[in-house]
Amino acid sequence: MKKRITAAELMSKLNADPKFVVQRAKREEEHQKRVAEFRRAEAPLVEELRAAGFAVESVGSLLNTATPYPKALPILLEHLQRPYPGDVREVIARALAVPEAKFGWDVLTRLFRDERDDERAKDGLAVAIAAIADDQTIGEVIALARDPQHGSSRLLLLSALERSRDPRALAALMELETDPDLVKEIRVILRRLKRKR
Template sequence: MRAVGAKTAAELAAELELRRLKDDFHRAERAREEAERAEWYRLLEIAEKPVAEDLRSMGLDVDSAWDLYLIPDSRPKAIPVLLKHLALDYPDRVLEGIANALNDPTARPWWADLREMMLSTHREAVRDRLAATLSGIATRVHYTDLLDFLGNDKLGSNRIYFLRPVNRIGNRISPGQGRAVIETVADDPILGVEANRILDPQRSEPEPIGILIPR
């Protein structure tokens, strides 16, 4: 008589076979995902080649705009090249890398170009990265532009990037000036959550925005 819970040889073999099939399926699925990822990077490298070649022709030894952060003081030389390529038709991830590389204080002399491109582009990836860039490099002289961005409904959720620089710079211009602006959008369906984080930082920790890591 077979003990309760004991398995016959046939049952055990069937169980092992099922486990093997599952393992084979998972291995095949992982291999497929890795192959797709490798192909994605290969196509991005091909797409980004003109950008990399232009940068290397200027003495910046990189394979991608994402790598410019590795070369100190590279941005002043790279920025005109980046602006040229940002206006061209690349995959979104390439455009994100180009725009992300512009997020450096040395890009301030090109503020007007960056502003115009953010306002006129039809590529959401470009608009998002340029909004993050402009918010990151803004100073007091850009405060009026920041207020205009914040009130521009066409920028949608990208306006969130400008809340903190408006608050910070406005308060430096005059105590409470930036905060007063933030208070006006505290109930806004798009801006309200971040606005309330700024107004009451003890209520919830601010979430970092505008940051992209190299690919």
């Protein structure tokens, strides 16, 4: 039987391996470079948020706060329509994933439909749409979820269908259960819904 080693022993062994140390340093350098590029790209939005009274270091700061930020939402929605890199647009969209952002429904769904270049941005938009969807807009969510051109981002729309009390949402989930991109998640959702009944 092989002797088990502790995490500390494993780290000590890895730190003694020059190849591992070089690879780790390279990964850390690449990570720091991506962070710096992200901060540089988001700077105009961060400046505008600060000028509006929000003490943020990054747009991502809004994702980690329990304090509502309704006055920031119009700023976020306006910046989401600018040509930021995909990772910045993703974070902006996720920061709009709050019920108070419902006023931006038309813009968010248009941007989702039009997004072709960046999967991260499309995912962020799907998260925002699912968060603000209600029974008045569920028909549009169903149409987006049915459209295979939206790829795996459709998975992120399913939470709105699960949450909806509109009978069309359940019918859509059952219809989409055969969609190869959605089948696993929909089966989980349908089991959860069955247990709740």
